[in-house]
Amino acid sequence: MSHLIDIRGVTHAYRTESGPLPVLDGLSIAVPEGGFTAVVGPSGCGKSTLTRLIAGLMIPDEGEVRLHGERVTSPRSTVGMAFQNPVLLEWRTILDNVILPLEIVPTKLKRREKEERARRLLSLVGLDGFEDKRPSELSGGMRQRASLCRALVHKPEVLILDEPFGALDAFTREDLWQTMHQLRAEETFTSVLITHDLRESIFLADEVVVLSGRPATAQYKLPVPDTGLRTLDELYTAEAAERLNILRHQIEIAQGRAEPTDTASQPAPPPGSAAQALT
Numbered sequence: 660m661s662h663l664i665d666i667r668g669v670t671h672a673y674r675t676e677s678g679p680l681p682v683l684d685g686l687s688i689a690v691p692e693g694g695f696t697a698v699v700g701p702s703g704c705g706k707s708t709l710t711r712l713i714a715g716l717m718i719p720d721e722g723e724v725r726l727h728g729e730r731v732t733s734p735r736s737t738v739g740m741a742f743q744n745p746v747l748l749e750w751r752t753i754l755d756n757v758i759l760p761l762e763i764v765p766t767k768l769k770r771r772e773k774e775e776r777a778r779r780l781l782s783l784v785g786l787d788g789f790e791d792k793r794p795s796e797l798s799g800g801m802r803q804r805a806s807l808c809r810a811l812v813h814k815p816e817v818l819i820l821d822e823p824f825g826a827l828d829a830f831t832r833e834d835l836w837q838t839m840h841q842l843r844a845e846e847t848f849t850s851v852l853i854t855h856d857l858r859e860s861i862f863l864a865d866e867v868v869v870l871s872g873r874p875a876t877a878q879y880k881l882p883v884p885d886t887g888l889r890t891l892d893e894l895y896t897a898e899a900a901e902r903l904n905i906l907r908h909q910i911e912i913a914q915g916r917a918e919p920t921d922t923a924s925q926p927a928p929p930p931g932s933a934a935q936a937l938t
């Protein structure tokens with residue numbers, strides 16, 4: 660299988676006043692074309708650092724990040740990003756905020772075509788009629804929907820989502836999860852999602868990677884079977900409960916609160932799953 664995102668043996672340390680701070684230690688993750696990988700792990704273990712490396716905003720000390728086989732050494736226009744804080748520009752309308760990447764990334768599209776693309780995405784996420792509003796006139800959930808459209812408007816190959824739903828209330832967050840599924844059905848992209856929400860990870864991703872404590876490595880990888888467009892009901896099945904238990908246990912190991920060898924308290928992988936412990 661071809662891997663669009665290939666993170667190979669990445670090791671990285673920040674230089675701080677008190678000396679080097681090792682953050683990632685031989686981390687390897689591969690995401691196939693069209694795949695959706697969620698990355699979870701203890702707070703401060705290096706998840707956002709990983710997104711900066713994929714986006715080419717930083718170069719790792721050792722190892723490499725490849726997109727389509729090409730080594731990433733600088734930021735690329737083929738990557739879209741959405742963060743916890745949508746940072747929309749108040750002096751632009753929602754439509755013009757979404758169009759912004761098309762003004763930065765070289766494109767042959769005419770203004771009318773850029774508008775059509777932005778309007779289609781806004782309609783897809785349920786923001787018809789809000790194109791001419793300013794960001795402050797929208798709710799937090801609506802702003803995050805607009806930010807997803809902005810991240811996708813230039814048809815990036817890779818969509819990096821760093822806690823995009825983290826600041827939203829539980830109901831809005833669940834709405835946005837379903838919106839993400841709809842976007843995935845309509846648009847073509849390969850995604851890495853950073854999240855602290857284990858339910859979000861199994862609802863959205865094909866694979867959940869649990870990072871160890873800092874310096875982080877890929878401690879555990881849990882595949883999530885493809886069930887097409889998922890519904891929230893699927894989060895309340897026995898299989899979902901088992902997956903969440905496995906992930907919770909792995910997070911406890913990563914936090915040093917459970918022993919890796921403590922198999923007695925570790926639930927068995929769901930029937931038929933290829934859950935794979937890497938420790």
Ligand SMILES: Nc1ncnc2c1ncn2[C@@H]1O[C@H](COP(=O)(O)OP(=O)(O)OP(=O)(O)O)[C@@H](O)[C@H]1O
Pocket residue numbers: 673674675680682701702703704705706707708709
């Ligand atoms: N530019 C930087 N310079 C120095 N240290 C940094 C820098 N950015 C992050 N760090 C440190 O590196 C470690 C990993 O940070 P990172 O933001 O990647 O973790 P994270 O897993 O995303 O955290 P959280 O789950 O809390 O969002 C933290 O200890 C952080 O303080």
